[in-house]
Amino acid sequence: MKLKNTYVLHTKRIFTFVVIILTIKISFGFVNAEKSEKKLQNAIYQKNIKSVLFYKKGWELSDPVIELNNRETLQLSFDELGDIPQTYQYTIIHCNSGWEPSGLLDHEYIQGFSTGQLKDYKYSFNTTREYIHYMLDFPNEDMAPKLSGNYILRIFKDFDQENKVLERRFYVVEPAVEVSASAKRPSNIELRDIGQKIDFTISYEGFRISDPYSDIRVVLMQNGRQDNTIRNLKPLFINANELIYTYEKENVFTGGNEFRYFDIKSMRYQAEYVASIDFKPPYYHVRLLPAEDKAFKPYYFINDLNGRYYVDVQEGRDKEVEADYVYVYFSLPVEAPLVEEDVYVLGALTDWGFNETNKMTYNFETHAYELTLLLKQGFYNYMYAILKKGEEKADVSYFEGNHYETENDYAVFVYYSDITMRYEKLIGFYRTNTLSGGQKSE
Numbered sequence: 001m002k003l004k005n006t007y008v009l010h011t012k013r014i015f016t017f018v019v020i021i022l023t024i025k026i027s028f029g030f031v032n033a034e035k036s037e038k039k040l041q042n043a044i045y046q047k048n049i050k051s052v053l054f055y056k057k058g059w060e061l062s063d064p065v066i067e068l069n070n071r072e073t074l075q076l077s078f079d080e081l082g083d084i085p086q087t088y089q090y091t092i093i094h095c096n097s098g099w100e101p102s103g104l105l106d107h108e109y110i111q112g113f114s115t116g117q118l119k120d121y122k123y124s125f126n127t128t129r130e131y132i133h134y135m136l137d138f139p140n141e142d143m144a145p146k147l148s149g150n151y152i153l154r155i156f157k158d159f160d161q162e163n164k165v166l167e168r169r170f171y172v173v174e175p176a177v178e179v180s181a182s183a184k185r186p187s188n189i190e191l192r193d194i195g196q197k198i199d200f201t202i203s204y205e206g207f208r209i210s211d212p213y214s215d216i217r218v219v220l221m222q223n224g225r226q227d228n229t230i231r232n233l234k235p236l237f238i239n240a241n242e243l244i245y246t247y248e249k250e251n252v253f254t255g256g257n258e259f260r261y262f263d264i265k266s267m268r269y270q271a272e273y274v275a276s277i278d279f280k281p282p283y284y285h286v287r288l289l290p291a292e293d294k295a296f297k298p299y300y301f302i303n304d305l306n307g308r309y310y311v312d313v314q315e316g317r318d319k320e321v322e323a324d325y326v327y328v329y330f331s332l333p334v335e336a337p338l339v340e341e342d343v344y345v346l347g348a349l350t351d352w353g354f355n356e357t358n359k360m361t362y363n364f365e366t367h368a369y370e371l372t373l374l375l376k377q378g379f380y381n382y383m384y385a386i387l388k389k390g391e392e393k394a395d396v397s398y399f400e401g402n403h404y405e406t407e408n409d410y411a412v413f414v415y416y417s418d419i420t421m422r423y424e425k426l427i428g429f430y431r432t433n434t435l436s437g438g439q440k441s442e
Contacts, residue, residue, distance in 0.1 A: 039100055040093065040095060040099050040152045040167060041099070041353070042168055043164075043166065043167045044166045048080055048082060049079070049080055050081060050131070050325065051077075051078060052076075054153070056074060056075075057075040060310050061308050063224070063431075065173060065429060068148045068174045073140075074137070074138050075138075077134065078133075078155075078166065079131040079134070079325075079376065080131060080132045081325070083130040086132075086157060087159075088134065088155055090116050090117075090136060090156070091114060091143075091153075091156070092151050092153055093151065094147060094150070095149065095152060097219060097424050098231075099150060099169070102149070102424070109145060109423075110143060110145065111146045113143055114143075115143075115159075120134065121133060125318070125322050127324040128282050128283050128324055129325040145172045148172045148173055148174030148426045150170075150424075150426065151169070151171070152170075155167070171413065173429045174425055174426060175428065176204070176416070176428065177204045179429065180201050180203075181199065181432045182200075183196050184197045185404045188248050188249055193402075193403075193404055194254055194255060194397075195404060196253050196254075196406070196410075197247075197251055199245065200245050200251075200412050200430070201244050202216070202428060205241040207427070209416070210418060212243050213235070215417060216414065216415070216416060217231070217416075218232075218413065220410065220411070220412055221411045222409070223408055225346075225352055228394070230250070230251060233245055254397060254402045255404050256383070256396050257299070257383075257396070257401050258300070258301065258302035258304050258406060259304040259306065260382055261304060261379065261381050262274060262288055262379075262380055263379050264379075264380070265314045265377055266314040266315060267284050267315070267324070267377075268314075274286060274288060275290075283325075283326065284324065285329070286326050288330055290331045291331065291384065291399075293333075293334075295399055301407065305381045306407070307381045307382070309347070309348050309380040311323050311376050313377045313378075319378075323376050325376055326375060327374055328372070329370070329371075330360070330371045332384055332399065333366075333367060334369055337369075342360075342386065343359070343362075343384060343386055344386070344387060344394065345358045345371055345383075345384065346382060347382035357373075358371065359371070385400075386398045386399070407435050408434050409432075409433050410431070410433070410434075411430070411432075413426060413429055414427055415427065
C-alpha cells in the first residue's frame with residue numbers, strides 16, 4: 001500500500017512538472033508569436049478600392065497626426081468602384097514604434113466601442129466609371145484612443161475583421177517633451193553635396209526619464225516614405241534635462257530631387273508633361289511624356305507637394321464624386337533593363353510602397369519601363385525608384401539624382417517606454433522643412 005501511494009505521488013509530481021513545462025513553452029510561444037507578428041502597413045486589400053486619403057480634417061495635404069484628448073479629427077476617404085454600397089466596419093490597433101501590434105487588449109486603448117460602422121457615403125455623379133465615395137471622421141463619439149502611440153485604422157467587411165479592406169497608419173501624440181529640429185547641409189565631405197542632416201534636441205524638463213539610452217526611441221522620417229526611416233539613434237550628448245542628437249553621418253538622409261508631377265484635373269486640356277488625352281469608350285486614357293533621366297542634371301527648384309496628391313476636377317462642383325477615373329500611362333526610357341533591381345513609381349499615389357501594382361515592366365520594343373495606373377482626377381507627385389531584390393530600402397538617386405538643396409519635409413517622432421510599461425508612448429512630435437523651418441505639430 002505504501003509503495004502504491006509512493007507511485008501515485010511520484011506520478012502526480014511528474015504530471016505537475018510536465019504541465020509547468022508546457023505552460024512555460026506555450027507562454028513563450030505567445031511572446032515569440034507576438035514579437036514575430038508582421039509589421040502593419042498602409043495597405044489596400046481589395047482591387048476595387050481606390051484613392052485612399054487620410055489626413056487631419058481641414059488640411060488635405062497633412063499627415064495623420066493628432067494630440068491625445070484633443071478635439072482634433074482625422075478624416076479618411078476612399079472610393080469603391082461599382083454602384084452597390086457595401087457593409088464596412090472599422091477598428092483601431094495599437095502598435096509599438098516599429099508598427100508591430102503592442103499586444104494590449106481593446107479596452108486598454110479604446111474608449112467607447114471596439115468596432116464602428118461606416119455610414120457616410122455618396123454615389124459618383126456624371127462620371128464614365130461609377131464608384132461610391134466613403135468618408136469617416138475619427139475620433140468620434142463611438143470610438144476614440146485612450147493612449148498615445150502608433151495606431152492602425154482597419155476597415156473590414158461584413159463584421160469580419162479578417163475580411164480586410166484597407167489599413168492606414170496614424171499617430172496619437174501625448175506631448176510631454178519639447179522637440180526642436182533643423183535640416184542642415186552635412187559637414188561630412190562624402191555627403192556634403194547629396195545629403196541633408198537632421199539635428200534635433202529633446203527637452204524633458206518636468207518629465208522623468210530614468211535611462212535616456214533605453215527608455216527613449218526616436219524615428220526620423222523624410223516626406224511620407226516608410227522605407228528609409230532612421231531609427232535607434234541614441235543621444236550624443238546629455239545636458240541638464242536635454243538630449244542632443246547632432247551626429248555627422250547617422251542622422252543624414254540623401255536629399256533626392258524635387259518630385260515629378262502631372263495635372264489631370266481636366267480632360268479637355270493637356271497640362272504640362274501630358275502627351276495626350278484620348279477617350280476610348282468608355283474610359284479616358286492619359287499618356288505622360290516619356291520621362292527624362294535626371295540623375296546627372298543640375299538641381300532645379302520646383303514647388304512640389306513632396307510626393308503627395310490631391311483630388312480635384314475643373315469641370316465639376318463636387319470633386320469627391322464628380323472627379324472621374326482615368327488610365328494614366330507612365331514611360332521611362334532606358335536602353336536595357338536592370339538586372340538586379342526592379343523599377344517602381346513611388347509616392348502617395350502608390351502608398352509609398354513596393355508591390356506588383358506599382359512595379360514597372362520593361363518593354364523591349366520601346367526600350368522603356370512602362371506602367372499603367374487607374375487614378376482619380378487631380379494633381380499628382382511621384383518619383384522613379386529602384387529596389388534591389390530582397391532589400392527594403394529603395395534608391396531614388398538612380399533616375400532622380402541627389403542634391404543637398406532639395407526641398408523636403410522631415411518629421412521627428414519621440415517614444416518613451418520603461419521596464420514597467422507594456423507599450424510605448426508617443427511623447428513628442430516635430431515637423432521641419434529644409435526651407436521654412438519647423439513646427440511642433442500639424
